[in-house]
Amino acid sequence: MAGVLREADDAGLGAAVARAALFLVFLERAGHTSPDAMYVRPGGGPDLDAELGGEILREIGRTLPEMPGPLALLRSPNLMRDLSNAVTKRPPAEVLGTLLTRFRSETRGRVPGTPMPVAAFMATLARAATPASSFRTVLDPSCGTGDLLEAARVQGASYVYGEEKDLPIAQLAAAQMAVRLTGPGEGSTIRSGDALHEDRAYGPEIDAVLCNPPYSQRDWGAEELAYASRWEYGLPARSESELAWVQHCLARVRPGGPVVMLLPPAVAARSSGRRIRAELLRRGALRAVIALPPGAAQPAHIGLHIWVLQHPESEGRPRMENVLFMNCPSVPAGPSPDRPQVTWRELLTAPEKHGEVPGLSRSVPIIDLLDDTVDLTPAPRLAGPYEITRPDELRRTLGGSQGSLSSSLSRAVNLSPGREWGTPRTADQWTTASVADLIRTGALTLLRPKTTGPPASQDTSMAGQPVLKAADVIAGRPPSGTIPEPEDGAVRIEAGDVIVPSTVLSEGKYTARVADARTDARALLGRNLHLLRPDPSRLDSWFLAGFLADPTNVQRASQGSSVVRVDARRLQVPLLPLEEQQTYGAAFRRLRSFTEALRRATAQGEDVVGQLHDALTAGTLKPPAD
Template identity: 45%
Template sequence: RADLLRRGALRAVVALPAGAAPPYGIPLHLWVLVRPGADERPPAETLFVDTAGLVPDAGRDKLPWPALKNAVLDAWTGRGGDESVARTVPVIELLDDEVDLAPARYLAAPAAGGTAPELAAVRDRLDETLRRTRGLAPTPVPARPAPRPLTTVGELARTGALQLRTGGSGTAPAGGRVPVLTEHDVLSGAAPSGTLPAGGPGEEPEEPVLVAEGDVVVPVLGGGSVARVVDAATAGAALGRNLQLLRPEPAALDPWFLAGFLRGTANNRQASSFASTATRLDVRRLQLPRLPPADQRRHGAHFRSLAEFEEALRLAARLGEQLVQGLYDGLADGSVEPA
């Protein structure tokens, strides 16, 4: 590496986002090499470009190639002005003991929250979210314990009140892209972040399990009590691995009623097997009370309100983390003053 720099053969290093080229799981570096001329004087600087930060967590099939191309070409032609994306570094500064040529080492790190006005906007949004969260906070109402007849998910499946499907299979059709609802998406309340793998040449695509609005998705590993009701924005995604889908018959089961009772801690514990390395949930053993449709809808409405409150808490936490880290960065680099 040091010899390439001294001879002027290495002109630029471009960091690509993960998914740009195989192996798709890691970001790669592209080295721009030029055969040095015999009488040519080596350049005094080397260009470093980092496009990975332009598309965080984009995934293989979501890369905005025009934006990436423009960022690299602008840097190559000297039109790039953002030093968190591109910068030329004197060769003499690169020739240390390590000769580390990773672009991230030489580029300015963007602040987590951006500029002071951007951080103020995050603060305003956080205030609004906290007000909404306070309004959504539920009030516990004491109830008289009373025995209720119970049924299990397995019994409901046998009677046709719901369908059970297991995720993890399927391939994308040729030239098509199918988003995948992953286990992490369900646990974090995020949008589908995965993609179905493509089938082999000449192979018929394997039909995946696609989620529909009103389905209930439950992770089966880890020991947590999580159940997510699929909304219109998530419908059509493929069901990922380690997930179980419950599709209730609308006339028999309210989806929010179903999801709410599936989240009970004691319910999950009695339906789980505890091994030395992992906890696995047997969805068929999960229990819920036998209630008429009107009572199901009443419980379901309350469970849905709890889900909205939970999502507001998640958003407040994300905004709070962004504001705190942005202020740390701003105070450290001098772009923000102490109040």
């Protein structure tokens, strides 16, 4: 990736990665993937001269005529040699996959694409909603790097079509398809352009459409496209670019074919889209709305929705009278999560036959959805009846809760700071050193998850390991993440490590965590975290954590406005003898224990209040007499 970053100085990172990807496809297509046939033509200085570069570019163009153009050539002969050498040791598809992974890491998720678990789930839904033996041609009119097309290919599609507005991203998608579609009869066509404005037609009928369109586009072309024939369900408002994409996709699929789209939750409820949503329901075009958990795809802070639609003009097929609403606590990887014996095909084609699972899935008649708001948000449709504990069981629970709460409160009182904390410090002001200075002297080691290194496939020991996330550090809870597959440069936590976030949340919360042997040790360090490993003969962990979390210290080491990033190397630490450090460390540790006791008591109290409140409002419990 270092060579690609140097290549990106003038062209931009996306363009540089696209050039590298196209060169990888050229090497495979031209047969330069064995040591005997390694491509060795480039030579000379740090950059190719114009004559040699033009000749190589023409050679690549002749070999890759189907790639969206114009094509561009890598400038660095050294990078071309490195890529040529890489494909003699690993398959081009694997080399390209590593390149794309690091590209996404460098751009922090800003590359248009769909995480593979979500892409696989959407392709599964499209395959399930397609009549038997009809899932052959699939279109993604906003394909990004081609993740949905790759998922469709895995599901059995033999030919995939993609369109992407950004030329380098379109070239990346085309490169991915070129190195992966190798079976007989398989193929792909990737075009560069704005699908909404250009509205290209395709020769064969499209059996299914998968799409993760751009969100909240105010300049999608509401005025220029006002008279387009695609708006069969109503003219989308300027604020409803997603509903323009919905109608575009329905216009591209054959009669009866499915459309599966990943959309933000606001599309289901915005008042400006009410008439179009109502028309989609009346025409029988909407089959299901499935809520995903936050973090399943970008933007990670909201739970996106999957809409499953169907071109309604299908002869011989009964019109859908119900819409399936589902809530997925995690992205499904197999059969229906709530009813394993029911297939997705059965749920999508006849949801009313399979009953309701409160809180998870429900089939709602279309007539019940056509109210004043036409709100298609799954949560209100899935709310089940109150599950209230019987009064006798509640009485026993409250007895136990009272004892537990009393114990937690007593512990909090015992840990609460008293008058002994009022002794003033009379020594001189602190003499401090930065974390960077402590690292240079060997008192500290700074570790972060890396995005470079050997292929992760060389180390499978980390698969399934717990991961400490930034949210866990802020909330003071055990590691909540997992790593389904090994990652490059993972960092394993040890007891006594001090872990700090690399950003300050919008609420201004910041903390430092001392890893303990019981819950944190052996877990992996998540992203957006710094790990500081002190030399125990020179630094006390709790002393270090206490001063690193000081708000003034953090403010001085921070930069940025909307996203405030903390440079851990600039944080300051007082220079004290180890014995005095340990005294401060014990005080910080006691304050942390006090905070945890208060948090535990608060959680227990809120649980009791919640049970009693529900019982009172449900009418199963009588208020006590004053």
